[in-house]
Amino acid sequence: MRVILLIIGSISAILGFIGVIMPLLPTTPFLLLAGLCFARSSERFHSWLIRTKPYQAYVEDFRKYRGYTMTRKIELLISVYIVVGFSIYMIDHFYIRLGLCLMLCLQTIVLIFFVKTLPEGDG
Structure with missing residues (x-):
């Protein structure tokens, strides 16, 4: 299950980062999904993701305050x-x-x- 979550998290993170450049592709939902997958599968990937600029800019306030x-x-x-x-x-x-x-x-x-x-x- 851990490997599946890593794969889904990685794909979601990539799509979220592409969404920063291409506004028709949503950024926040993909980065939220990546954060959830990484939180349950890899502390290292989760720590990396929450320190990225796109995550901070698009997700952090939404995650903290909904x-x-x-x-x-x-x-x-x-x-x-x-x-x-x-x-x-x-x-x-x-x-x-x-x-x-x-x-x-x-x-x-x-x-x-x-x-x-x-x-x-x-x-």
């Missing part, structure tokens, strides 16, 4: 809107544009209404 400050939520949404907006502008296929718009709407709804908003001093 939410983000409104400022952080807005920063996340702006970055996604810029990248996905550029994709919508560049792509000339109606259904892909529609799918990207729906994805943006879902991301906004989840982040605003389902992810806890922390007071500004906490995150």
Whole structure:
């Protein structure tokens, strides 16, 4: 079981790190999964993961407090809107544009209404 958790954790960490560069790929869920897998399989990998900059930037506040400050939520949404907006502008296929718009709407709804908003001093 330990080997399986290491493999899943490694794949999740790689996907999470790629998600830092490619905004359409989610970062936080993959890094949370990697952290969970590494915590149960390898203290060394877990220690390494929680010290990485992407983990600190995207996951630590969410892991500690189960939410983000409104400022952080807005920063996340702006970055996604810029990248996905550029994709919508560049792509000339109606259904892909529609799918990207729906994805943006879902991301906004989840982040605003389902992810806890922390007071500004906490995150």
